[in-house]
Amino acid sequence: MRTLEFKQLPLSVKIAVGIAFLEAWVSIEQLVIDRYGLWKYMPYYKVTDPCVWDLAVAVIISLAIWSASTRSLPTGG
Numbered sequence: 395m396r397t398l399e400f401k402q403l404p405l406s407v408k409i410a411v412g413i414a415f416l417e418a419w420v421s422i423e424q425l426v427i428d429r430y431g432l433w434k435y436m437p438y439y440k441v442t443d444p445c446v447w448d449l450a451v452a453v454i455i456s457l458a459i460w461s462a463s464t465r466s467l468p469t470g471g
Contacts, residue, residue: 400462412459419451 400408426432433439438446 399465401465408459408463412455415455416452419448419455423448 427436427439428441433441436447
């Protein structure tokens, strides 16, 4: 059985991976940032509302998945 590259996975799997990473960020927000008051030290952070930090994380996740999806496969010989 051959190992699959991320590029070879179906779009639905790539979307699921992105959602999983976004959910991980939401969990970090709720369990760490909001609970311990770290939001006081984060400029432009809004508690319980979408903010610049959420947008930045979503863009970073999207770019990482896009980058992993478009990498060329190594040509072995």
